[in-house]
Amino acid sequence: xxxxxNLHASIDGxxxxxxxxLEVNAGEVHAIMGPNGAGxxxxxxxxxxxxxxxxxxxxxxxxGKDLLELSTEDRAREGLFLAFQYPVEIPxxxxxxxxxxxxxxxxxxxxxxxxSAKDFMKMVREKxxxxxxxxxxxxxxxxxxxxxGEKKRNEIFQMAMLxxxxxxxxxxxxxxxxDALRIVANGVNKxxxxxxxxxxxxxxxxxxxxxxxxxxxxxxxGKIVKTGTKExxxxxxxxxxxxxxxxxxx
Amino acid sequence: xANYTENELAKDLENQEYKFGFVTDIETDxxxxxxxxxxxxxxxxxxxxxEWMLSFRLNAFEVWKKMTEPEWAHVHYKKxxxxxxxxxxxxxxxxxYESWDDVDPEMKETMTKxxxxxxxxxxxxxxxxxxxxDSVSVATSFKExxxxxxxxxxxxxxxxxEYPELVKKYMGTVIPTxxxxxxxxxxxxxxxxxFCYIPKGIRCPMELSTYFRINAGGTGQFERTLVIADExxxxxxLEGCTAPQRDENQLHAAVVELIALENAEIKYSTVQNWYPGxxxxxxxxxxxxxxxxICERRAKISWTQVETGSAVTWKYPxxxxxxxxxxxxxxxxxxxxxxxxxxxxxxxxxxxxHTKSTIISKGISAGKSQNSYRGLVQIHKNAQQSRNFSxxxxxxxxxxxxxxxxxxxxxxxxxxxxEHEATTSKIGEDQLFYCMQRGISEEKAISxxxxxxxxEVLNQLPMEFAVEAQKLLAISLEGSVG
Numbered sequence: 001x002x003x004x005x006n007l008h009a010s011i012d013g014x015x016x017x018x019x020x021x022l023e024v025n026a027g028e029v030h031a032i033m034g035p036n037g038a039g040x041x042x043x044x045x046x047x048x049x050x051x052x053x054x055x056x057x058x059x060x061x062x063x064g065k066d067l068l069e070l071s072t073e074d075r076a077r078e079g080l081f082l083a084f085q086y087p088v089e090i091p092x093x094x095x096x097x098x099x100x101x102x103x104x105x106x107x108x109x110x111x112x113x114x115x116s117a118k119d120f121m122k123m124v125r126e127k128x129x130x131x132x133x134x135x136x137x138x139x140x141x142x143x144x145x146x147x148x149g150e151k152k153r154n155e156i157f158q159m160a161m162l163x164x165x166x167x168x169x170x171x172x173x174x175x176x177x178x179d180a181l182r183i184v185a186n187g188v189n190k191x192x193x194x195x196x197x198x199x200x201x202x203x204x205x206x207x208x209x210x211x212x213x214x215x216x217x218x219x220x221x222g223k224i225v226k227t228g229t230k231e232x233x234x235x236x237x238x239x240x241x242x243x244x245x246x247x248x249x250x
Numbered sequence: 251x252a253n254y255t256e257n258e259l260a261k262d263l264e265n266q267e268y269k270f271g272f273v274t275d276i277e278t279d280x281x282x283x284x285x286x287x288x289x290x291x292x293x294x295x296x297x298x299x300x301e302w303m304l305s306f307r308l309n310a311f312e313v314w315k316k317m318t319e320p321e322w323a324h325v326h327y328k329k330x331x332x333x334x335x336x337x338x339x340x341x342x343x344x345x346x347y348e349s350w351d352d353v354d355p356e357m358k359e360t361m362t363k364x365x366x367x368x369x370x371x372x373x374x375x376x377x378x379x380x381x382x383x384d385s386v387s388v389a390t391s392f393k394e395x396x397x398x399x400x401x402x403x404x405x406x407x408x409x410x411x412e413y414p415e416l417v418k419k420y421m422g423t424v425i426p427t428x429x430x431x432x433x434x435x436x437x438x439x440x441x442x443x444x445f446c447y448i449p450k451g452i453r454c455p456m457e458l459s460t461y462f463r464i465n466a467g468g469t470g471q472f473e474r475t476l477v478i479a480d481e482x483x484x485x486x487x488l489e490g491c492t493a494p495q496r497d498e499n500q501l502h503a504a505v506v507e508l509i510a511l512e513n514a515e516i517k518y519s520t521v522q523n524w525y526p527g528x529x530x531x532x533x534x535x536x537x538x539x540x541x542x543x544i545c546e547r548r549a550k551i552s553w554t555q556v557e558t559g560s561a562v563t564w565k566y567p568x569x570x571x572x573x574x575x576x577x578x579x580x581x582x583x584x585x586x587x588x589x590x591x592x593x594x595x596x597x598x599x600x601x602x603x604h605t606k607s608t609i610i611s612k613g614i615s616a617g618k619s620q621n622s623y624r625g626l627v628q629i630h631k632n633a634q635q636s637r638n639f640s641x642x643x644x645x646x647x648x649x650x651x652x653x654x655x656x657x658x659x660x661x662x663x664x665x666x667x668x669e670h671e672a673t674t675s676k677i678g679e680d681q682l683f684y685c686m687q688r689g690i691s692e693e694k695a696i697s698x699x700x701x702x703x704x705x706e707v708l709n710q711l712p713m714e715f716a717v718e719a720q721k722l723l724a725i726s727l728e729g730s731v732g
Contacts, residue, residue: 049686072683072686073686073687073689073690073691076688076689077689082687084684084687088680088683088684089681090684090698090702091702091703091705092701092703092704092706093698093699093701093705098698101694101698102688102689102690105688105689105690105691106689109689141702158688162688
């Protein structure tokens with residue numbers, strides 16, 4: 001699905017990623033954990049195509065294509081989805097209008113016909129149940145006046161609508177109470193198929209109780225310093241990141 | 251707005267240059283260049299006007315000669331030479347058309363290019379249209395149907411001939427000939443425009459619509475619109491404007507007067523897309539317009555404008571809230587790009603008790619343009635319990651443009667309540683990135699965000715105008731983020 005090799009990236013001359021390697025196959029869930037400032041969100045931003053980062057070295061192949069050559073919107077159209085840590089508010093643009101525009105742009109790129117209004121609304125009704133999203137929110141402006149939990153649920157709702165090949169969840173658990181966390185995680189699990197994959201970026205182990213990863217990677221100082229199964233997350237929870245820092249320093 | 255499809259928008263975006271820049275090849279009957287008493291007499295005689303109309307013009311001319319061009323607006327431009335302008339240009343075929351079939355095919359084509367084929371409009375939307383090209387009103391459709399209800403909707407010239415009492419009674423009562431430089435000029439030389447009268451208690455069943463177009467080179471357009479809504483009546487009036495692309499600056503100095511008698515309501519919507527000049531700031535229309543309405547007791551006037559065109563705009567649609575419990579509203583989107591300059595806003599004059607006004611102004615500046623909101627809220631001594639709410643938002647699309655807000659508030663009654671909110675924001679990189687991460691192209695994302703930003707205003711427009719306005723916003727801001 002995606003293969004990241006020796007990725008080096010910097011912002012304003014400061015190197016954040018220092019030779020990151022990661023390979024994710026279809027049907028897999030990968031968790032990326034690590035302390036603040038390790039480069040987790042930077043990785044998500046680079047995959048999605050934020051322009052302020054400079055890629056100094058390395059390559060990213062996504063479904064056989066050079067991801068770094070693709071524009072932000074083409075990456076999305078190829079099936080890469082980022083659930084934002086801080087979903088953005090767009091006043092005056094209804095959630096429905098936003099999603100319909102998005103979905104039709106993606107369909108057009110793939111040479112498919114746009115959905116009729118009727119089919120689209122049917123799809124909205126179906127998918128909004130996945131994250132128990134109040135149908136009223138669909139008609140409100142994108143994320144405007146949404147609670148923290150509603151914003152995150154809205155991200156997963158969008159993910160359900162757009163059906164990406166690779167979804168990157170950037171600290172989707174931050175700011176969620178336990179009920180919202182369960183709803184969001186259940187939503188993600190329902191969307192999982194053998195054909196798609198998911199990268200879950202998180203600080204805490206607790207999200208991984210719900211979204212069970214196939215692999216856990218520890219990102220520290222711009223590199224993946226440890227990879228294991230979900231048990232690794234439990235060890236981290238217990239011992240903290242200092243344990244990793246010490247072993248990385250060795 | 252739900253009907254607007256992204257594909258349509260995409261098509262329009264491809265055609266991003268000013269698409270109304272064509273010139274219609276019709277013979278025109280022009281007056282000699284320049285302004286003098288003789289020219290005014292010529293215009294008046296061409297139009298076969300009664301004596302009182304001529305003296306109205308000549309009075310205005312006398313006043314105008316003593317006036318100087320206003321300089322307080324936040325705009326810079328080379329002042330027009332008023333002796334270099336042609337004040338009368340009419341499509342040559344002077345006889346009035348008996349039926350739509352008689353209209354010059356070239357002219358029909360112009361209208362088709364403008365997307366307002368009368369036939370189509372008549373059939374599909376039931377919109378009555380008056381079309382003013384250069385100076386003369388060409389065709390007014392639906393006249394007969396409206397006549398049955400006693401509604402008068404015709405060219406200003408026809409009104410002067412056929413309804414002289416109404417014209418005489420109301421013309422110049424809201425905007426006197428002495429009002430300001432451009433209004434006085436207009437009063438002296440106006441050539442045509444639209445006239446509308448809605449009788450007592452009648453709710454006009456369709457949108458009345460006028461399209462203005464400057465076609466001939468070197469001409470100024472000075473049209474005059476007078477809308478009278480008699481007691482308890484309602485009318486929604488639309489106005490659209492385009493002009494050919496020319497290197498020179500063309501002057502448009504219109505006057506619009508609205509009279510809303512007791513319990514009447516007038517909704518006046520404008521989509522202004524005069525040629526804005528090219529990317530280097532050459533050419534374009536100077537749009538110096540005076541628009542004002544007066545509200546009697548419990549009457550309401552609502553101005554909605556979407557301003558995307560013109561090189562320089564100077565325009566303040568205003569309401570005089572004379573009657574108790576009257577209501578004034580102003581909803582505006584003003585877009586400036588490249589070297590465009592706009593100084594626009596409103597005046598809400600509260601004279602009566604319990605009068606209420608709302609101002610929603612959305613300025614969008616891109617390129618090297620300058621966009622100013624200028625508004626006056628005046629509460630007079632007897633205006634007990636009056637209220638105003640103003641919201642002025644500015645959106646910046648580039649680092650080189652400017653947004654300015656000049657709110658003036660004068661309050662002479664302590665029971666009044668006035669609220670003013672203002673914001674300035676730059677179009678968010680985060681918003682754009684969010685849209686693009688969802689597969690939406692940058693251009694479409696801008697259009698989405700901008701339309702969302704203007705929604706409160708666009709929602710005030712009748713449906714077909716709202717769709718048109720959305721497309722215009724997208725085209726005007728093409729490639730403007732930087």
